[in-house]
Amino acid sequence: xxxxxxxxxxxxxxxxxxxxxxxxxxxxxxxxxxxxxxxxxxxxxxxxxxxxxxxxxxxxxxxxxxxxxxxxxxxxxxxxxxxxxxxxxxxxxxxxxxxxxxxxxxxxxxxxxxxxxxxxxxxxxxxxxxxxxxxxxxxxxxxxxxxxxxxxxxxxxxxxxxxxxxxxxxxxxxxxxxxxxxxxxxxxxxxxxxxxxxxxxxxxxxxxxxxxxxxxxxxxxxxxxxxxxxxxxxxxxxxxxxxxxxxxxxxxxxxxxxxxxxxxxxxxxxxxxxxxxxxxxxxxxxxxxxxxxxxxxxxxxxxxxxxxxxxxxxxxxxxxxxxxxxxxxxxxxxxxxxxxxxxxxxxxxxxxxxxxxxxxxxxxxxxxxxxxxxxxxxxxxxxxxxxxxxxxxxxxxxxxxxxxxxxxxxxxxxxxxxxxxxxxxxxx
Amino acid sequence: xxxxxxxxxxxxxxxxxxxxxxxxxxxxxxxxxxxxxxxxxxxxxxxxxxxxxxxxxxxxxxxxxxxxxxxxxxxxxxxxxxxxxxxxxxxxxxxxxxxxxxxxxxxxxxxxxxxxxxxxxxxxxxxxxxxxxxxxxxxxxxxxxxxxxxxxxxxxxxxxxxxxxxxxxxxxxxxxxxxxxxxxxxxxxxxxxxxxxxxxxxxxxxxxxxxxxxxxxxxxxxxxxxxxxxxxxxxxxxxxxxxxxxxxxxxxxxxxxxxxxxxxxxxxxxxxxxxxxxxxxxxxxxxxxxxxxxxxxxxxxxxxxxxxxxxxxxxxxxxxxxxxxxxxxxxxxxxxxxxxxxxxxxxxxxxxxxxxxxxxxxxxxxxxxxxxxxxxxxxxxxxxxxxxxxxxxxxxxxxxxxxxxxxxxxxxxxxxxxxxxxxxxxxx
Numbered sequence: 001x002x003x004x005x006x007x008x009x010x011x012x013x014x015x016x017x018x019x020x021x022x023x024x025x026x027x028x029x030x031x032x033x034x035x036x037x038x039x040x041x042x043x044x045x046x047x048x049x050x051x052x053x054x055x056x057x058x059x060x061x062x063x064x065x066x067x068x069x070x071x072x073x074x075x076x077x078x079x080x081x082x083x084x085x086x087x088x089x090x091x092x093x094x095x096x097x098x099x100x101x102x103x104x105x106x107x108x109x110x111x112x113x114x115x116x117x118x119x120x121x122x123x124x125x126x127x128x129x130x131x132x133x134x135x136x137x138x139x140x141x142x143x144x145x146x147x148x149x150x151x152x153x154x155x156x157x158x159x160x161x162x163x164x165x166x167x168x169x170x171x172x173x174x175x176x177x178x179x180x181x182x183x184x185x186x187x188x189x190x191x192x193x194x195x196x197x198x199x200x201x202x203x204x205x206x207x208x209x210x211x212x213x214x215x216x217x218x219x220x221x222x223x224x225x226x227x228x229x230x231x232x233x234x235x236x237x238x239x240x241x242x243x244x245x246x247x248x249x250x251x252x253x254x255x256x257x258x259x260x261x262x263x264x265x266x267x268x269x270x271x272x273x274x275x276x277x278x279x280x281x282x283x284x285x286x287x288x289x290x291x292x293x294x295x296x297x298x299x300x301x302x303x304x305x306x307x308x309x310x311x312x313x314x315x316x317x318x319x320x321x322x323x324x325x326x327x328x329x330x331x332x333x334x335x336x337x338x339x340x341x342x343x344x345x346x347x348x349x350x351x352x353x354x355x356x357x358x359x360x361x362x363x364x365x366x367x368x369x370x371x372x373x374x375x376x377x378x379x380x381x382x383x384x385x386x387x388x389x390x391x392x393x394x395x396x397x398x399x400x401x402x403x404x405x406x407x408x409x410x411x412x413x414x415x416x417x418x419x420x421x422x423x424x425x426x427x428x
Numbered sequence: 429x430x431x432x433x434x435x436x437x438x439x440x441x442x443x444x445x446x447x448x449x450x451x452x453x454x455x456x457x458x459x460x461x462x463x464x465x466x467x468x469x470x471x472x473x474x475x476x477x478x479x480x481x482x483x484x485x486x487x488x489x490x491x492x493x494x495x496x497x498x499x500x501x502x503x504x505x506x507x508x509x510x511x512x513x514x515x516x517x518x519x520x521x522x523x524x525x526x527x528x529x530x531x532x533x534x535x536x537x538x539x540x541x542x543x544x545x546x547x548x549x550x551x552x553x554x555x556x557x558x559x560x561x562x563x564x565x566x567x568x569x570x571x572x573x574x575x576x577x578x579x580x581x582x583x584x585x586x587x588x589x590x591x592x593x594x595x596x597x598x599x600x601x602x603x604x605x606x607x608x609x610x611x612x613x614x615x616x617x618x619x620x621x622x623x624x625x626x627x628x629x630x631x632x633x634x635x636x637x638x639x640x641x642x643x644x645x646x647x648x649x650x651x652x653x654x655x656x657x658x659x660x661x662x663x664x665x666x667x668x669x670x671x672x673x674x675x676x677x678x679x680x681x682x683x684x685x686x687x688x689x690x691x692x693x694x695x696x697x698x699x700x701x702x703x704x705x706x707x708x709x710x711x712x713x714x715x716x717x718x719x720x721x722x723x724x725x726x727x728x729x730x731x732x733x734x735x736x737x738x739x740x741x742x743x744x745x746x747x748x749x750x751x752x753x754x755x756x757x758x759x760x761x762x763x764x765x766x767x768x769x770x771x772x773x774x775x776x777x778x779x780x781x782x783x784x785x786x787x788x789x790x791x792x793x794x795x796x797x798x799x800x801x802x803x804x805x806x807x808x809x810x811x812x813x814x815x816x817x818x819x820x821x822x823x824x825x826x827x828x829x830x831x832x833x834x835x836x837x838x839x840x841x842x843x844x845x846x847x848x849x850x851x852x853x854x855x856x
Contacts, residue, residue: 001705011637013464015455016646017478019447022469027443037476038443041450041467048465070621107812111617121596131816154640154816209444230554270783273708273729279715280708283729287707290783291816298735301701301711303720311739341735355718389718 003034004060006052008068008077009151010043020151021066021156028160031220033172034062043305044068046076053084057144062171064164067151070133071113078137081146082121085139088117095126099133127163131155136163140255140387145171147241174222177229181217184256184402185247188215194243202235212391213398246411249402256401257285263408264295264344271404272341273299274312274333276324277351277367281397298341302333312336312348319427325350327368327417331377331424334370346372347400351382353392367396369411371403377415377424378403431462431487434480436496436505439470449494449577449584456588460596461604461650462490473498474504481512485572492592495579497562499541504563508573510549510838513567517547520665523554527561555591559583564591573599602650605657608666609645612684612830613675623671632664640819641826642684658748659727674839677830684829685713691836692723692772699832700769701727702740702761704752705779705795709825717794726769730761740764740776746853753778755796755845759805759852762798773835775798775828779810781820795824798833801839805852806844 005025011017022039029036038060043053049068056063068077082089096118103110117134120126127136127147132155137148147164149156169175183191188210191201195217199206205219219237223229241248250259264271273282274297282301286292300311306323308314313336314329322328334349351367358364365384370377380399384392406413417428433453439445450467457464463614466488470480477496484491496505510517511531524546531538538644539653545562548554550616555564555575559581565576577584601636613620616638620627623645627634632649647665651657678687692699701710701724711727714720728739733752742766761776779795786792793812798805808827812820845856 010635012451013454014458014469014646015451016637016644019467022442023443023446025443026441030442037471037473039441039447039469043465045465052466072636073616098526102814106811108615111615111621113617113620128813131819152638152640154819158816174525207444221652275708277715278712279720279724280703280727280729281710281715282704283708284712287705287709287729287731288818288821293731293785296707297730297732298739299708299727299729301708301715302725303715304725307726311768340739341732343608357721363466390716391715403548 001034001062002060003029003036003062003064004038004040004056005029005036006039006056006063006065007040007041007151008044008049008065010040012067012229013043020153021151024153024157025064025066025160027164029064031167031176031178031218032168033174033176033222034168043078046080049077049080050084053081053146057084057146058161061144061147062168064144065148066156069117069136069148069150071111071117071133078119078148081148082124082139085124085141085144087123087139087141089163090122091115091122091270092118092126094133095120098128102133124425127159129155133243138167150212173227174224175229176220176222176227177233178218178220179233180313181200181219181240181248181249182252182255183215183217183244183247183251184249184398186212186215186244191215195240198236198239198257201236204232206236206240213395249405255285256405258289260401260405260408261286261289261292262403265291267406267408269345270295270297270341272337272343272346273296273400274337274346274348275299275301276303276308276333276349277353278349278393278397278400279303281393282347282400283351283355285397285401297343298337300337300340308333311340313339313427323362325352325362325366325368327379327381327428330368330370331372331379331419332421333420334372334377335424338372339384344373345404346406348372349396351392351396353389365392367392369396369400369403371400371407375405376418376420378407378413378418380413380416429490430488431457431464431490431492432466432468432484433444433457433464434470434484434491435469435579436469436493437478440469440495440562441471446757448581449579451496453492453583453588453628456593457492459604459606460593461602471598472504477508477830478512479506481509481574481819484510485574489572490596491574493574495586497545497576499544499561506547506576509576510552510567512567513552513572513574515549515551515567515569517635517817518550520546520554521547522855523548523563526556529679530561551856555587556596557583557587558590559586566595574652575578593822602652603654603657604648604650604655605661606646606648607661607679608681609647609665609668609676610678610680610683611643611645611672612641612677612826613674614643619643623668626664626667629664630682632761634664639823641795641823677833683713684826684833686717688829688836689717689720689723691833693719695836697773697780697836698723698725698769698771700725700765700771700774701828702765702774702776703729704731704736704761704777705781706777706821706825707731709821710775710777710828713825713829724853728765728768728770736761739768741767743853751790753780753790753794753796755807755809755856756780756852758796758798759800759807759847760849762786762800762805763852766800773832776800777824778826779820779824781817794821795820797824797828797831799828799835801835804846804848806835806841806843806846808841
């Protein structure tokens with residue numbers, strides 16, 4: 001079954017925002033077994049939108065639209081697409097009540113133009129928006145379907161997951177089943193050498209996606225039954241586990257922070273963070289996971305040396321001798337925050353994220369990451385010259401989380417220096 | 429003059445990569461004064477590409493293609509587009525020598541299929557690729573132009589900057605100038621009521637873009653000279669300032685964190701943060717800005733009450749009486765971290781980001797945000813029921829940054845409760 005993706009919005013045509021919805025939807029449709037031949041962007045212009053809608057309706061059985069469902073006068077998507085699928089809109093009291101509740105719950109009055117969002121199809125169906133005011137819409141005529149989703153990804157993604165995916169699954173023959181393996185610590189090229197031969201099959205299939213400081217592997221199988229698809233998928237996934245070992249840190253859409261929060265919660269352990277160049281990125285990632293409050297009780301961002309010394313008990317002679325960006329200070333920060341928070345594991349990060357602050361001896365992109373448990377402290381030296389500030393910070397946070405994971409799971413930290421607190425006053 | 433953007437590549441249709449070229453090209457074309465009505469993605473399929481090329485040639489005077497210029501068999505873009513503009517290709521010895529040199533310079537032999545990249549237009553012109561092997565191509569017929577650029581951004585961007593931009597400048601009359609105003613504290617609907625009448629003009633133009641917890645306004649003007657465009661743009665921008673006042677917190681592409689870092693740096697002031705439900709999001713945003721290390725020396729994430737009490741001097745009787753999520757505790761956290769860090773301003777955030785942890789009295793989405801200076805403490809009560817954890821956290825971080833901005837800039841905090849430290853032990 002073929003499908004196409006249309007994003008509506010002048011802000012995309014102007015380049016004001018990046019069309020991440022197109023990638024998200026493309027990946028989902030591919031995963032569901034739809035063939036996508038076209039993606040387009042069109043502005044908030046009824047005539048050009050109507051033209052494209054007619055063309056898309058002819059060439060694609062399924063068309064997914066994103067954007068253009070807002071309350072403002074230039075949002076005409078719903079009316080225009082309704083016409084292309086022989087449908088019309090009516091005002092829906094219940095929908096309006098939902099929208100009104102959304103405003104009144106936060107003590108605001110309902111702007112008059114939000115009445116527009118309460119218009120729903122006469123024949124088609126409405127998709128509830130749990131994260132905003134614009135409902136989604138499904139139009140269907142002569143086995144041709146259009147699905148309209150709100151533009152903001154934080155509204156579109158949950159609506160797709162909860163309401164659109166189950167609908168699309170009913171349109172396909174056979175059952176698809178996918179697993180996403182998340183891999184950290186092996187670069188994309190090396191990974192391709194290790195598992196390249198597993199990427200050739202047609203059912204099950206596997207594909208690699210490089211992200212910042214990790215790679216995901218998507219394994220997908222099609223079967224007559226879910227059971228059959230799961231079995232096929234499982235066989236190929238096992239091969240990846242055999243070759244990649246504990247570099248596969250988890251499965252699913254979510255990142256290392258979720259893995260760490262779940263692991264520590266399950267074990268009843270606590271983690272504490274002391275961050276200099278990452279400035280709270282690790283604690284922010286951890287606390288972005290619901291339920292993190294039991295395993296994470298304390299994080300300190302210590303840019304200033306005096307804060308490192310006062311709160312984290314980093315020793316002044318160590319700062320003087322080795323400098324704030326050093327293996328020794330990273331180790332002492334990890335130990336210090338572990339003691340301060342009375343946690344099982346403490347991590348400490350100090351480095352030069354750039355663009356300023358580098359020297360020949362300590363260049364931009366140099367970061368030391370420490371992780372301390374009751375068995376001492378491990379420190380990793382990371383060097384990423386020429387990368388952006390964001391990339392350096394993200395990569396450091398990812399390594400810190402992986403070290404925290406390894407300490408809690410009893411996995412080796414083979415690429416780190418292991419030492420005792422006393423050794424952190426000396427050359428290591 | 430109207431233009432459109434077409435990306436060629438099956439990997440885009442599958443969602444394997446994000447189409448950043450489309451955003452880059454859209455922004456460049458808008459900046460050069462081209463009107464872009466369509467963006468599309470099509471796979472490496474000659475028939476569908478030819479169809480789209482014909483359609484694009486009819487409706488757009490300029491079409492910019494990216495991708496599909498590689499050496500592999502499925503890269504047929506050049507041949508297909510040549511046909512649409514009445515051109516053909518010939519093998520070019522000089523071009524081939526450039527490609528061969530590219531390989532031999534790194535000690536490799538030239539793959540046979542790279543001969544394909546040495547095919548150049550008979551009538552059109554060739555654009556040199558300084559960062560890869562695929563040259564770009566320009567086809568032109570009957571005042572219709574197609575420009576083909578290589579897909580990798582590190583090849584496309586320099587080729588555009590050096591060779592395409594000068595070419596396009598010769599096609600345009602007049603000069604465009606844009607300003608982006610960033611607005612916080614007024615919702616999109618309300619904003620449209622206030623400034624809707626300013627969005628109607630044709631030159632200068634203005635448009636609103638809603639983001640999470642802020643709205644941006646893009647004002648654009650066209651003039652015969654840059655001076656004239658700037659003046660026109662400035663007149664309309666002034667109208668927005670007149671109506672929106674200090675809700676316009678800055679101009680440009682970057683967010684509130686940059687504004688705050690620059691303001692504090694300029695004034696030689698220091699900011700400190702104490703975060704509970706945002707868990708380091710504010711400190712992470714601040715430290716994402718290069719140069720923040722002088723104005724931000726200390727942040728504390730204090731999930732546990734004992735950390736709030738021990739590090740931030742939040743008083744135990746206050747915690748017992750009002751609970752950790754209370755106006756009183758937010759205020760004491762702000763004062764506490766200000767004292768701990770010896771900073772000019774401290775902010776404190778405590779709330780329930782969800783999805784768990786809410787009660788009838790203190791529902792999910794309730795957040796108190798405090799900001800303390802030497803003149804006491806201001807606390808804001810934010811209530812965002814039904815929003816996702818990410819939205820609640822982001823909105824709270826945005827409010828905290830705005831309160832920090834207002835304290836440093838001497839602007840009013842009219843929607844906050846103002847009290848002294850002593851008052852924070854009592855009902856407020």
